Amino acid sequence: MANSASPEDNIVSISNLSFSRGPRKIFDGISLDIQRGKITAIMGPSGTGKTTLLKLIGGQLAPDRGQIHVDGQNVHRLSTKDLYALRKRMGMLFQSGALLTDMNVYNNVAFPLREHTHLPESMIRSLVLMKLQAVGLRGARHLMPNELSGGMARRVALARAIALDPLMIMYDEPFTGQDPISMGALVHLIKSLNTTLSLTSIIVSHDVQETAAIADYIYVLSEGKIIGQGSPQELQQSDSAWVQQFMHGDADGPVHFHYPAADYLDDLLSSK
Amino acid sequence: MLQFLQNLGKTTRSSFAKLGRASFFLTHTLAGINEVLARPNLLFKQMYSVGVLSFLIITISGLFVGMVLGLQGFNILSDFGAEESLGVMVAASLVRELGPVVAALLFAGRAGSALTAEIGLMKATEQLSGMEMMAVDPIKRIISPRFMAGFISMPLLAALFSAIGIMGGHMVGVGMLGVDDGAFWSQMQASIDFQEDIINGMLKSVVFGFVVSWIALFEGYDAIPTSEGVSRATTRTVVNSAFSVLALDFILTALMFGDI
Ligand SMILES: Nc1ncnc2c1ncn2[C@@H]1O[C@H](COP(=O)(O)OP(=O)(O)OP(=O)(O)O)[C@@H](O)[C@H]1O
Ligand SMILES: [Mg+2]
Numbered sequence: 001m002a003n004s005a006s007p008e009d010n011i012v013s014i015s016n017l018s019f020s021r022g023p024r025k026i027f028d029g030i031s032l033d034i035q036r037g038k039i040t041a042i043m044g045p046s047g048t049g050k051t052t053l054l055k056l057i058g059g060q061l062a063p064d065r066g067q068i069h070v071d072g073q074n075v076h077r078l079s080t081k082d083l084y085a086l087r088k089r090m091g092m093l094f095q096s097g098a099l100l101t102d103m104n105v106y107n108n109v110a111f112p113l114r115e116h117t118h119l120p121e122s123m124i125r126s127l128v129l130m131k132l133q134a135v136g137l138r139g140a141r142h143l144m145p146n147e148l149s150g151g152m153a154r155r156v157a158l159a160r161a162i163a164l165d166p167l168m169i170m171y172d173e174p175f176t177g178q179d180p181i182s183m184g185a186l187v188h189l190i191k192s193l194n195t196t197l198s199l200t201s202i203i204v205s206h207d208v209q210e211t212a213a214i215a216d217y218i219y220v221l222s223e224g225k226i227i228g229q230g231s232p233q234e235l236q237q238s239d240s241a242w243v244q245q246f247m248h249g250d251a252d253g254p255v256h257f258h259y260p261a262a263d264y265l266d267d268l269l270s271s272k
Numbered sequence: 273m274l275q276f277l278q279n280l281g282k283t284t285r286s287s288f289a290k291l292g293r294a295s296f297f298l299t300h301t302l303a304g305i306n307e308v309l310a311r312p313n314l315l316f317k318q319m320y321s322v323g324v325l326s327f328l329i330i331t332i333s334g335l336f337v338g339m340v341l342g343l344q345g346f347n348i349l350s351d352f353g354a355e356e357s358l359g360v361m362v363a364a365s366l367v368r369e370l371g372p373v374v375a376a377l378l379f380a381g382r383a384g385s386a387l388t389a390e391i392g393l394m395k396a397t398e399q400l401s402g403m404e405m406m407a408v409d410p411i412k413r414i415i416s417p418r419f420m421a422g423f424i425s426m427p428l429l430a431a432l433f434s435a436i437g438i439m440g441g442h443m444v445g446v447g448m449l450g451v452d453d454g455a456f457w458s459q460m461q462a463s464i465d466f467q468e469d470i471i472n473g474m475l476k477s478v479v480f481g482f483v484v485s486w487i488a489l490f491e492g493y494d495a496i497p498t499s500e501g502v503s504r505a506t507t508r509t510v511v512n513s514a515f516s517v518l519a520l521d522f523i524l525t526a527l528m529f530g531d532i
Contacts, residue, residue, distance in 0.1 A: 092405040
C-alpha cells in the first residue's frame with residue numbers, strides 16, 4: 001500500500017488539504033501520497049476537483065489549509081524561482097491541451113527545450129522528432145494547432161510534456177477523445193514511459209478499464225473526500241458501495257450524477 | 273439609498289483592487305524588459321504585429337486629417353489674409369496635438385484591441401497557465417515583449433501621422449487652393465520649435481504608448497476567461513484608452529504649453 005511506504009518513497013505527499021471555490025468546498029481535509037516510480041490514478045465523478053488537485057500540486061492554486069510536498073519541498077512555501085525550478089521537473093498534460101496557437105506542432109514541442117536549454121537546433125530537432133514519433137504524430141509536425149483534432153492536440157501536448165524528461169508527469173484526462181487504436185497506443189506509451197524513464201505518473205481519468213489496466217494504485221475522490229483507495233484488484237473487490245458504483249459505472253448509487261441542487265420538482269414549479 | 277451606498281462601496285473597493293492588480297502587473301511586466309532585450313527576436317516579431325501592421329491605418333488617417341486641416345485652415349486664415357501661415361497652422365496642430373492624440377486613439381483601436389483579445393484568448397484556452405506549468409513566466413515571455421513593442425511603436429507612428437498629415441495639408445493648401453509653396457514651408461520652419469513642439473509632441477506619444485499598451489495588455493490578462501469576458505475586455509481597452517489619452521493630453525498640454 002502506498003500509505004505504508006516510507007516518506008522518501010513518496011514524490012508527492014498531501015496532508016490535510018482543504019480548498020474552496022467561493023462557498024463550495026472542493027476538498028475537505030484530504031491526505032494522499034503518490035509513490036515514486038509508480039502510476040497512480042485519481043478517479044472520481046466529473047466536477048469533483050481532479051483538475052483542481054493537479055493545479056494545487058503544480059502550485060497554480062494555493063490551498064486554504066494543509067500542505068503539499070513535491071519531491072520533499074513544500075510547494076506553497078517556495079519562492080517563485082524555486083517553484084519554477086520545481087516545475088521544470090514536473091510535466092503536465094492539460095485537459096484542453098493548452099497548445100500555443102501561434103506555433104505549429106513542431107515548435108510547440110520544441111518550446112520548453114528552447115526556453116530552458118541551450119541545445120543546438122539539430123539536437124532540438126532530433127528530440128522533437130523522437131517525442132512526436134512516440135505519440136504517432138511525427139508526420140503532423142507542420143500543422144498548426146487549429147488544424148488538429150481534439151485527440152491529436154492532446155497527444156501533441158503529451159509530446160510537449162515529456163520534452164524536458166521530467167521526474168513526474170500529471171496527465172489530465174489523457175484518454176478522452178481518442179479512438180480505440182490511439183487509446184491503446186497511449187496506454188502503452190504512458191506505461192512504457194513510466195518504466196523506461198523511471199518516471200512517476202499521475203493519471204486523472206474516467207476511463208476505468210484503461211486506467212485500471214496500468215495503474216499501480218488508485219484513489220477515488222468524491223465530494224471533497226477520498227472514498228476509496230487501493231490497487232485496481234483491491235478496488236474491484238471493495239465492498240464499499242461508492243467504489244463499486246464508480247468502478248462499474250452505475251448511474252444509481254451513493255455517488256450523485258447531479259451537481260448539488262435544490263429538489264428537482266420544487267425547482268421546476270418555483271418561479272425563480 | 274442604503275442600496276446605492278452599498279453598491280458605491282462595492283464598486284469603489286473593486287476599482288481599487290483592480291488598480292492594485294494593474295500596478296502589480298505593470299511592475300512584473302517592467303521587470304521582464306531585461307529578458308526581452310536579451311532576446312530581441314521576440315521584440316521584432318511584436319514590433320511587426322503591433323507597429324508595422326498599424327502603418328496603413330495611420331498613413332491613411334494622417335493624410336485625411338491633414339487635408340481637412342488644410343481646407344479649414346485656409347478658410348479661416350484667408351479671412352485675415354494670412355494664407356501664408358497655413359503651413360504653421362497645419363504643422364503646429366499636428367505635431368502638438370493631433371499627431372500624438374489621434375495616432376494613440378487609432379493605435380488603441382487597431383493594436384490595443386488586438387492585444388487584449390489575443391491575451392484574453394490565450395488565458396481562456398489555458399495557454400498562459402500551460403506556460404506557467406512549463407516553468408515559463410507568461411508575463412515575461414508574452415506580455416513584456418508586447419508592452420515594449422507598443423511603447424516603441426507609438427512615438428514612431430505618431431511621427432508618421434504628423435509627417436503624412438503635413439503632406440496632406442500641403443497637397444490641399446498649395447496644390448489645390450494656391451497657397452505659395454515657399455511661404456508654406458518657410459513659415460513652418462520659422463515658427464515650429466524643435467524643443468517646444470517636436471520634443472513635447474514626442475513626449476506625449478511616449479506617455480500614450482505606455483498607457484495604451486498597459487491598459488490593453490492588462491485588460492487581456494485580467495479578462496474573465498470566456499468569450500463574453502474577452503469581448504468585454506476588448507471594449508474596455510478601447511474605451512479606457514480613449515479616456516486616458518484625452519485626459520492625459522489635457523494634463524500634459526497644461527504642463528507643457530499652459531502657464532498654469
Ligand atoms: N475558476 C473556477 N471558479 C470557480 N469554480 C471553479 C473554477 N474552476 C472549477 N471550479 C469548480 O470546481 C469544481 C472542480 O472543478 P475541476 O475542474 O477540478 O473538476 P474535475 O474533477 O476536473 O472535473 P472533470 O472530470 O469534468 O474535468 C467544479 O465543481 C467547478 O464548478
Ligand atoms: Mg478536469
